[in-house]
Amino acid sequence: MPASAAVLVIDDDAVVRQFVELVLAQAGYSVSSVATAELGVKAxxxxxxxxxxxxxxxxxxxxxxxxxxxxKYQKVKAAVMMMTARGDVATVREAMSHGADGYLVKPFGPQDLLKRVEAMLNPEKFRSPPPKGDDRQTVELD
Known part of the structure; x- marks a missing residue:
């Protein structure tokens, strides 16, 4: 994780905000949170x-x-991970089609949160390597 990784939490549930702030701050992230979408857009x-x-x-x-x-309008470059209790396929699909980079279903624990946040901030670290045994050789036929 980059030392300067800044995370913004936008959630109307105070308990969720406090939990996420605590977990991420203890892991060394710079975390701020807001309780409304309007305040989030301003932030x-x-x-x-x-x-x-x-x-x-x-x-x-x-x-x-x-x-x-x-x-569409703000052209925010930050990765966006949706957090919600709605884990149905239609909602996940809609979020991803509108530009979400990830999705986390509530309730979640501290380890799952940290793992997902790190994967969002360091995607190259979490990419799957090519399958083993895929050392194909080209054979030319006469």
């Missing part, structure tokens, strides 16, 4: 973030609406 306009953890179900604007806004 994204005023600072550089490496990763945004974005709840889908919020009262003022859904996380999917925020995601569409960020990708």
């Amino acid at each position: 994204l306009q005023t600072a550089r973030w490496d990763l945004v953890l974005l709840d889908i179900n919020m009262p003022d604007m859904t996380g999917l609406e925020v995601l569409r806004l960020l990708r």
Whole structure:
């Protein structure tokens, strides 16, 4: 993890925000959080973030609406991982089609959170290597 990795948490649930902040701060991340989508959009306009953890179900604007806004108008370069209790295929598909880079279903534990955050911030470290035994040789036939 880069020492300067900045993570923004946008979630209306105070318990989730506090949990995520605590886990990520203890792991050495720079973490800030906001309770509304509107405050999240403002925070994204005023600072550089490496990763945004974005709840889908919020009262003022859904996380999917925020995601569409960020990708279409704000052109935020940060990776965005959706956090939600909605793990159905349609919601995951919709989030990914609007530019989400990852998806984390609530409830989640500290190890799962850290693993997903690290994978989002260091994707090259988590890419699968080519299959073993794939040392194909080209054979020319006469």
